[in-house]
Amino acid sequence: xxxxxxxxxxxxxxxxxxxxxxxxxxxxxxxxxxxxxxxxxxxxxxxxxxxxxxxxxxxxxxxxxxxxxxxxxxxxxxxxxxxxxxxxxxxxxxxxxxxxxxxxxxxxxxxxxxxxxxxxxxxxxxxxxxxxxxxxxxxxxxxxxxxxxxxxxxxxxxxxxxxxxxxxxxxxxxxxxxxxxxxxxxxxxxxxxxxxxxxxxxxxxxxxxxxxxxxxxxxxxxxxxxxxxxxxxxxxxxxxxxxxxxxxxxxxxxxxxxxxxxxxxxxxxxxxxxxxxxxxxxxxxxxxxxxxxxxxxxxxxxxxxxxxxxxxxxxxxxxxxxxxxxxxxxxxxx
Amino acid sequence: xxxxxxxxxxxxxxxxxxxxxxxxxxxxxxxxxxxxxxxxxxxxxxxxxxxxxxxxxxxxxxxxxxxxxxxxxxxxxxxxxxxxxxxxxxxxxxxxxxxxxxxxxxxxxxxxxxxxxxxxxxxxxxxxxxxxxxxxxxxxxxxxxxxxxxxxxxxxxxxxxxxxxxxxxxxxxxxxxxxxxxxxxxxxxxxxxxxxxxxxxxxxxxxxxxxxxxxxxxxxxxxxxxxxxxxxxxxxxxxxxxxxxxxxxxxxxxxxxxxxxxxxxxxxxxxxxxxxxxxxxxxxxxxxxxxxxxxxxxxxxxxxxxxxxxxxxxxxxxxxxxxxxxxxxxxxxxxxxxxxxxxxxxxxxxxxxxxxxxxxxxxxxxxxxxxxxxxxxxxxxxxxxxxxxxxxxxxxxxxxxxxxxxxxxxxxxxxxxxxxxxxxxxxxxxxxxxxxxxxxxxxxxxxxxxxxxxxxxxxxxxxxxxxxxxxxxxxxxxxxxxxxxxxxxxxxxxxxxxxxxxxxxxxxxxxxxxxxxxxxxxxxxxxxxxxxxxxxxxxxxxxxxxxxxxxxxxxxxxxxxxxxxxxxxxxxxxxxxxxxxxxxxxxxxxxxxxxxxxxxxxx
Numbered sequence: 001x002x003x004x005x006x007x008x009x010x011x012x013x014x015x016x017x018x019x020x021x022x023x024x025x026x027x028x029x030x031x032x033x034x035x036x037x038x039x040x041x042x043x044x045x046x047x048x049x050x051x052x053x054x055x056x057x058x059x060x061x062x063x064x065x066x067x068x069x070x071x072x073x074x075x076x077x078x079x080x081x082x083x084x085x086x087x088x089x090x091x092x093x094x095x096x097x098x099x100x101x102x103x104x105x106x107x108x109x110x111x112x113x114x115x116x117x118x119x120x121x122x123x124x125x126x127x128x129x130x131x132x133x134x135x136x137x138x139x140x141x142x143x144x145x146x147x148x149x150x151x152x153x154x155x156x157x158x159x160x161x162x163x164x165x166x167x168x169x170x171x172x173x174x175x176x177x178x179x180x181x182x183x184x185x186x187x188x189x190x191x192x193x194x195x196x197x198x199x200x201x202x203x204x205x206x207x208x209x210x211x212x213x214x215x216x217x218x219x220x221x222x223x224x225x226x227x228x229x230x231x232x233x234x235x236x237x238x239x240x241x242x243x244x245x246x247x248x249x250x251x252x253x254x255x256x257x258x259x260x261x262x263x264x265x266x267x268x269x270x271x272x273x274x275x276x277x278x279x280x281x282x283x284x285x286x287x288x289x290x291x292x293x294x295x296x297x298x299x300x301x302x303x304x305x306x307x308x309x310x311x312x313x314x315x316x317x318x319x320x321x322x323x324x325x326x327x328x329x330x331x332x333x334x
Numbered sequence: 335x336x337x338x339x340x341x342x343x344x345x346x347x348x349x350x351x352x353x354x355x356x357x358x359x360x361x362x363x364x365x366x367x368x369x370x371x372x373x374x375x376x377x378x379x380x381x382x383x384x385x386x387x388x389x390x391x392x393x394x395x396x397x398x399x400x401x402x403x404x405x406x407x408x409x410x411x412x413x414x415x416x417x418x419x420x421x422x423x424x425x426x427x428x429x430x431x432x433x434x435x436x437x438x439x440x441x442x443x444x445x446x447x448x449x450x451x452x453x454x455x456x457x458x459x460x461x462x463x464x465x466x467x468x469x470x471x472x473x474x475x476x477x478x479x480x481x482x483x484x485x486x487x488x489x490x491x492x493x494x495x496x497x498x499x500x501x502x503x504x505x506x507x508x509x510x511x512x513x514x515x516x517x518x519x520x521x522x523x524x525x526x527x528x529x530x531x532x533x534x535x536x537x538x539x540x541x542x543x544x545x546x547x548x549x550x551x552x553x554x555x556x557x558x559x560x561x562x563x564x565x566x567x568x569x570x571x572x573x574x575x576x577x578x579x580x581x582x583x584x585x586x587x588x589x590x591x592x593x594x595x596x597x598x599x600x601x602x603x604x605x606x607x608x609x610x611x612x613x614x615x616x617x618x619x620x621x622x623x624x625x626x627x628x629x630x631x632x633x634x635x636x637x638x639x640x641x642x643x644x645x646x647x648x649x650x651x652x653x654x655x656x657x658x659x660x661x662x663x664x665x666x667x668x669x670x671x672x673x674x675x676x677x678x679x680x681x682x683x684x685x686x687x688x689x690x691x692x693x694x695x696x697x698x699x700x701x702x703x704x705x706x707x708x709x710x711x712x713x714x715x716x717x718x719x720x721x722x723x724x725x726x727x728x729x730x731x732x733x734x735x736x737x738x739x740x741x742x743x744x745x746x747x748x749x750x751x752x753x754x755x756x757x758x759x760x761x762x763x764x765x766x767x768x769x770x771x772x773x774x775x776x777x778x779x780x781x782x783x784x785x786x787x788x789x790x791x792x793x794x795x796x797x798x799x800x801x802x803x804x805x806x807x808x809x810x811x812x813x814x815x816x817x818x819x820x821x822x823x824x825x826x827x828x829x830x831x832x833x834x835x836x837x838x839x840x841x842x843x844x845x846x847x848x849x850x851x852x853x854x855x856x857x858x859x860x861x862x863x864x865x866x867x868x869x870x871x872x873x874x875x876x877x878x879x880x881x882x883x884x885x886x887x888x889x890x891x892x893x894x895x896x897x898x899x900x901x902x903x904x905x906x907x908x909x910x911x912x913x914x915x916x917x918x919x920x921x922x923x924x925x926x927x928x929x930x931x932x933x934x935x936x937x
Contacts (some may be wrong), residue, residue, distance in 0.1 A: 069365060300340070
């Protein structure tokens, strides 16, 4: 985490041509206008929490300096046409790869090979993906490299380490690129989204079940005292029938009538209570169902990156594409 | 999946040949990567507030627990003084940083709306709007409101017509009654996430706890019948069974950290009361002013009674809007006059010099010749007193203290006088009050911390400020509201204070302040009451009037000094009973929670 933040700070300082020194894990930065107006002229900061003190500010996720840099650069949309400057000669890496592969013919003999070196334009895209589910919202950043010869490559960390140069002449069909990118992202995320959506639905279902059971129980309990009142009426009726004197029968009959009157009132109350419970349940369920599952992608960069590739063609018919700088090695599409 | 392809933007960039530079690409990739990294073990918002708040381990744990383990509903029920509002702020901030909540509604008792607004602004850098009108709910995303304002028909309609990403209810114990309008209102607010805060989840019996939890998470504890059968032994709801299981269950929706279970050590309070004697003439003057106030109040009350009777007679008449407005203005001015009389009494108790100034202002509104004559004579007498023993004592105390001292007074006039007197004695002091801007306040606190010995502070200026680098407080005058006393002490007697706190109260014998000190505050051990507990005690007092008004009325009702003492005694008795009730609740609390649900287990 702090490694990325550290790279970000250094890249920013270089981009803005800001003078800084880095000694004993502390950055001493001298900002000039207009940046000094935002951050102050002299700033001392560190990524090591143990090194922070009154004069040295700690740089972590959310710190003012980093937040400002992040929000500034997260807002930009980029049209990319760059070439990757190789750090080391690729051919020696290819030789290592060939030694490692040990491709053979069907008869078990070592297959012969030919290596073709060429520069190709890889299509590049970057997008922010947001997945909102009932309990969480995930935001992830995705980079994408694709080309007709290879399967799409997702999130190549190496892209952050590379040295790039501007390409002089490039022609990009923006509309087509965007259509392709959209299709690839959707395909790449299908499984993940399905899984997340299932979890989301499962949670909603659990919540709805819990609420439903709870309100059913409430309904049942609301009816309980009516049941009891009915039982009491029945009891009075039986007692009246069994009574030995007319007086007793008469008094039990009166009590029964009173109970019946009470029962009617209670039934009315219970009906109202049940309506209230039903309304509450519906409101609760609506609230739960308001938690919608949503996935959203915003494309923030498109373009091309020129890379040095090696095609290794074997006598057994297999063809590989190797891009040593990015550690991409794939069997070439037919 | 929804897409934003930014096609137009890219086409424009292409048209302008605005190709990105190599470093811009790297910067953008890193910025996106850093901006979307989310480690659930970290509070992403912490950097934005950690320098402003002294975060405690239990607060961070509570926030992380709610965020990670609780399913979008939680009851924060830490004991008083452990920083529940901070925990709520941390959770709220995290939801915002993680973009989980944009539309937020915080409902509090009316007296706490501004305090919440200030805390969220000063500690978490979040500006919340205090809403009162129907149009406010739709126009603002982050809202604080008094629950009583929110539940009115015209407001509740608006509130319930939208889904809130997060609903926060402070003082949730006030929603213990299922039949109350507040309970029903909160229940029907559409919300995605729900936080409730209370220091006293139990106030009378365990059924109240069920009510609160059932509002938070309907069905979580079963129906009230099931809850009774499973967990309650007696009809009164004071005995529990299957305690362990109940605690385990509560631990899934509730955080309750007790003081004894934290590593925080609370220092002692050392209280000194210095009672001075007025010289005879000054005492006579003081008493005469009080007699004048009494007469004024009685006249005002009589006039009000007559007016009410007249209005009742006129009730059948049709009155115009203009007349209604006029009547409203009259009522308002009467209320203000009553309030000014309370203030006048308090000002004369603060210092005679402050009292004389208040008399001068009061005189400006008098129309009755006799009254004007009386007040003018009082003013003339009052102006003769140049010596102020209270300030002399204060100066002596400060010189002997040889450390930083915070002098509290309620009034700006007293503050001004104290500052002048201190300056004449070459004691470095700085003023701090509610009329200052935020920047001026910050500068004053800095100066007090680094340079000057004394901070002369008014109550309204000091709210919410942490001044625990000092440990001596002098109450130059005494608030009539015990909550204010606690707020004053709370500026220095708080988490982070390492010295014992010294509190010196200055008052004159045979004055209202002396009665309050001796009879009222000492009886309930106010100065020793733990942080936050006074609020709970006061909430037990069943009265619609403010504490100041209750005291003032006791005083005006009294025929003589003895009677004043008796009246104050009655109030003290009520507070004593409230305190005892609070102590009973603690026993019940211990029975139900024992070990804290959701909290740590270290001692």
